[in-house]
Amino acid sequence: MVGQPNSGKSTLFNALTGYRAVASNFPGTTVELLRGKALVGGRPVEVVDLPGTYSLLAGDRAEELSRDFLISGEVDVVVNVVDASLLSRSLELTLELSELGLPMVVCLNMMDEAEHKGIKIDAEKLSDLLGVPVAETVAARGIGLAKLLSLIPQARPARPPRYSADVERALAQLSEVVAPIAKATGLPPRYVVIRLLAGDPPPGTSGQPELSQAVAEVREKIASARGEDPALVLSAERHAAAVSLFEQVAEVGHAQVGWRERADDILMHPLLGYPIMVLVLFGLFWAVFKVGGILEGLLLPPLEELSQGLGALLGQGLFSQLVVGAFQGLWAGVAIVLPYLVPFLFLLALLEDVGYLPRVGYLMDALMHRIGLHGKSVIPFLLGYGCSVPAVLATRILEDERDRLVTAALAVMVPCAGRAIVVFGLVGRYVGPLAAFGLYVLNLVVIALSGWLLARLLPGTGPGLIMEIPPYRRPNLRTLLGKVWLRLKDFVVVAWPLLIGTSALFALLQALGWSPALNNGLRFLTWPLGLPKEAGVPLVFGILRKELSLVMLTQAFGTADLSSVLSQGQMVVFTGFVLFYMPCLATLAALGRELGPRRAGLVLLGTTGVALLMGLFLRGISALA
Amino acid sequence: MGRGSLVREAFPVIIRLIMNFDFEPLPLPSLPPGRTGQVVRIQGGRGLILRLARLGIRPGARIRLISASPFSGPLLVEVDGVRVALGRGVTRRILVRPLP
Numbered sequence: 143m144v145g146q147p148n149s150g151k152s153t154l155f156n157a158l159t160g161y162r163a164v165a166s167n168f169p170g171t172t173v174e175l176l177r178g179k180a181l182v183g184g185r186p187v188e189v190v191d192l193p194g195t196y197s198l199l200a201g202d203r204a205e206e207l208s209r210d211f212l213i214s215g216e217v218d219v220v221v222n223v224v225d226a227s228l229l230s231r232s233l234e235l236t237l238e239l240s241e242l243g244l245p246m247v248v249c250l251n252m253m254d255e256a257e258h259k260g261i262k263i264d265a266e267k268l269s270d271l272l273g274v275p276v277a278e279t280v281a282a283r284g285i286g287l288a289k290l291l292s293l294i295p296q297a298r299p300a301r302p303p304r305y306s307a308d309v310e311r312a313l314a315q316l317s318e319v320v321a322p323i324a325k326a327t328g329l330p331p332r333y334v335v336i337r338l339l340a341g342d343p344p345p346g347t348s349g350q351p352e353l354s355q356a357v358a359e360v361r362e363k364i365a366s367a368r369g370e371d372p373a374l375v376l377s378a379e380r381h382a383a384a385v386s387l388f389e390q391v392a393e394v395g396h397a398q399v400g401w402r403e404r405a406d407d408i409l410m411h412p413l414l415g416y417p418i419m420v421l422v423l424f425g426l427f428w429a430v431f432k433v434g435g436i437l438e439g440l441l442l443p444p445l446e447e448l449s450q451g452l453g454a455l456l457g458q459g460l461f462s463q464l465v466v467g468a469f470q471g472l473w474a475g476v477a478i479v480l481p482y483l484v485p486f487l488f489l490l491a492l493l494e495d496v497g498y499l500p501r502v503g504y505l506m507d508a509l510m511h512r513i514g515l516h517g518k519s520v521i522p523f524l525l526g527y528g529c530s531v532p533a534v535l536a537t538r539i540l541e542d543e544r545d546r547l548v549t550a551a552l553a554v555m556v557p558c559a560g561r562a563i564v565v566f567g568l569v570g571r572y573v574g575p576l577a578a579f580g581l582y583v584l585n586l587v588v589i590a591l592s593g594w595l596l597a598r599l600l601p602g603t604g605p606g607l608i609m610e611i612p613p614y615r616r617p618n619l620r621t622l623l624g625k626v627w628l629r630l631k632d633f634v635v636v637a638w639p640l641l642i643g644t645s646a647l648f649a650l651l652q653a654l655g656w657s658p659a660l661n662n663g664l665r666f667l668t669w670p671l672g673l674p675k676e677a678g679v680p681l682v683f684g685i686l687r688k689e690l691s692l693v694m695l696t697q698a699f700g701t702a703d704l705s706s707v708l709s710q711g712q713m714v715v716f717t718g719f720v721l722f723y724m725p726c727l728a729t730l731a732a733l734g735r736e737l738g739p740r741r742a743g744l745v746l747l748g749t750t751g752v753a754l755l756m757g758l759f760l761r762g763i764s765a766l767a
Numbered sequence: 768m769g770r771g772s773l774v775r776e777a778f779p780v781i782i783r784l785i786m787n788f789d790f791e792p793l794p795l796p797s798l799p800p801g802r803t804g805q806v807v808r809i810q811g812g813r814g815l816i817l818r819l820a821r822l823g824i825r826p827g828a829r830i831r832l833i834s835a836s837p838f839s840g841p842l843l844v845e846v847d848g849v850r851v852a853l854g855r856g857v858t859r860r861i862l863v864r865p866l867p
Contacts, residue, residue: 196821231823231847259848341813371813377820397848406850410843412836504852508840516854517841541818606854607841608818613850 144208144239145223146232147194148612150251152176154223154281155191156624158291164532164625166494173204173538175211182294190217193538198238199342199373203538212242213344215328219297220246221290226256226263226278229392233384234377240272240300243330247297248276249290254283255613260395268391273301282618302332303383308367309375312339312360319356323347339364340373402614409498415505422498424579430486431575434566437481445473446702460653467649467697471642474693475633479641482566483559483633484626490528491625495617499524500609507607513590514597516607519549523589526556528629530729533558534736548596550737551745554725555589555752557582559629560637560688561721567692569717573710581714585721588756592748636728637687644683644690648697651679657698671715671757674707684720686727691720711764718760723753792862796835796842796855803831804863811860819861823847830863 143151152165152172159178164171176191192211193204211217222239224232229250236248250256250265269276275293279286304310316335324331327346337344338357347353364372408414449469456462493499502524507517518540526533533553537546557565570578651657657679661668664678673681680694695716699707708716724746725733733742792807806828809816816825823846824830833843839855853861 197817199817201818201821228847228849231849234821371816373813374816374820377817378825381820381825406833406843410834410836412834412840415836500852504841504843505836507852507854508836508838511839511854517852606857607852608822608854608857609852610822611843611850611852 143189143221143223144192144212144235145194145249145251146196146225146228146235147610149194149223149225149228149232150281151191151194151223153621154221154249154251154279154287155189156621157281157284157287159189162628164628165621166491166499166625173207173535175207180291182291187218187294195235197235197377198242199340199377202541207538212239212244213327213329217244219294220244221249221294222246223249223251226250226253227259227261229256229261229263230385230388233387234380236272236300237303237380237383237387240274240302241330241333241336243299243302243333245297246274246300247290247293248272248274250276250278251281253278253286254280258398258400260397262393262395264391268387271301271387271390274298282621303380303387305376305379305383308364309379312364316356316360319353320347323350323353336376340376341371342373405614406501410501410504415501419502419505422493426489426493427579427582428575429489430482430562431566431570431578433485434482435571438477438567438571441477441481442702445477449473460650463649463653464646468642468646470649470697471645471693472638474645474696475638475641479563479567479633479637479689479693482563483630486559486562486566487528487626487629488622491622491629492617494625495615495622497612497614500611503607503609504611509590510593513552513593514601515545515548515552515593518607518609519545519552522549522553523556526553526558527562528559529632530554530556530558530725531732534729534732537736544600547737547741548593548600550733551596551748552589552593554729554733554745555585555592555722555749557585557721558688558729560726563689564692564717564720568695568704568713572705572708572713577710577714581717581721584718584756588722588752592752637689640687641690641693644686645693645697648679648683648694670754671719672761673712673716676707677712677716681716681719681723684726685724688720688726691716709764711761714764715757715760719753719757721753722749722756724750792864795830795832795844795853795858795861795863798832798863798865800832800834803829803866805829805866807862807864809861815857815860819857822851823849824851824861829866830861 143155145151155176155178156162156165158180162176162178172191172193174193178189179186180189190211192208195205195208198209220239222236224236239246248268250263256263265276265278275296277286277290277293279290313332313335316338317331320331320334320338323346324334329344334344334347338347339361341361361372364375368375409418449466452469453462453466456465499521503517503520506520510516510519521539522533522536525536530553533556534550537550537553540546540549565578565581569581651660661675661678664682665675667681668675668678676698677695680691680698683694684691695704696702701707704713730742730746733745795804798804806824806826808826809819819825828846831845833845833850835842841852841854842858844851844853
């Protein structure tokens, strides 16, 4: 499945294969190849969801990934997902895909949006003109999927567009020269020539002086005749072909103008937009805190009683301590983590699907320029509020290498849901929601300062912001819940067993009397921060998963009421340190993969340094307050 | 002042008056919010031109400025019914002719 960004590939993928992919209302949600299984005509097939791409002339890493997969020879059928409400522009990619010569089906998705915009499409005529089957769908509501599946076996290579005479002459002139290469790589000669003309040589064409000279000659001829780079000529030609195709198959009537078109007048207003953004984000934290607090209050006491009862039942032995420890990990997952995690993920998903997140990117662009980045970097940052791993992967949507490094380094400092749990469950609960919000604001300030510093250390101006802002969409409850579940699954499958295991291990350490020694060893960390030494082990366990820090804290002190053992100031310092210090193991692995081990190591050192500074700073503040 | 130079200097002014003052292309940020302009050309390298073209911003396209954020922030524009956020630096390279 391939298509332009935000055309609904992931939504379609989910509808076909069950919930496997995070689908959101912003361009560039998918940055990896996602594979799933579906039944087509009773036969199981592998479905691959590709990162959205505007054009096969790749612009960023995610787009390269898509293009390379398409020409890898692994693809049997291309399902070109098209946002029907943006048909004219989307057809440019369709025409480009037709040059690949692969069997194709066009899926006109978001037909409801097209109707809303007053666009009537003659799908049959489009099918005739392109020479491929065309299906009409509304993937978000499951409409037209059966028809799409039934058309897949009828997929055929599409008719590639004919360009102006001079371009066609150039193509013909080169096609003989590339014939052997096309044969060797299995790519259609026309496609190979087009890539060569565009100045983006496909694999298998390097190191052939004769060929490159022929190509250079033809490129020169086109450039001097048209006064433009051949890549631009091809793009303009394809645009003209797409427009002419669009005019033949579509009728544009009156668009309906509703709240979705007017909302930007207020939400993106040059002055009103900012206070509204702060209100929206604050509202999010307040709601998470309120709902989480209520749920925790309901769940915690009975579970604590249960665990004490269990302890009494099993007596004092080593085994009993181990079981009680494991059980504490289990209930901590239920009573401390889930109450905050579920509402947080739900509201984040809501903001994503309504389409507010890219708007935050727009509003923040001016600020981001101060730290040498641009608004597009905001998307990895915002994803970072959910989890740092997708945030690091999302840096693939950035075009510039330096921007990727800086964004990844800063994105891991964004408090992920795991750290949010510590903020809400410790500071939010015992000190108050305003303090929790304050920590988030402080975090932003520190990220901005680090960014400013990094911009000084790594100068260079990447290209400016160019980002599509998707329309507002009415969120769909099923999609929202699917997404919450998908992200929650990571907690249930990875973090929970870890929580249970480490809780048991910790209980064992305490039973064996080793934990004081460990805590003393960590005094170099806890002493300058003014924390009781029992906090040492929990801090270190946070490296595995950040939410472990909070859970271990309740275990280390042997009480769920932390206000009896920690002062409010200590809680703020503890949380502040957890916010910034080295990213968890999963994030480190992702950083290593995307940036290489050396740079990942630098990020690790940097963040831990910042964490120590912040801990000391917060200690100073709370001593004054 | 000879007649020749008078004609030479007055001519463009008259033409501009006839063309409703809109003869010279303006950089996009100079367009008043709410107005539509037609892209005349994009001053930039191949990469920038291609990246803008992918979103439908190319010579001849009609581009409507929806709003401009303060502090030299980005512009929100609409092209072919799609909203696009463009950094200020990018927009200064897009030259447009205002349409009535």
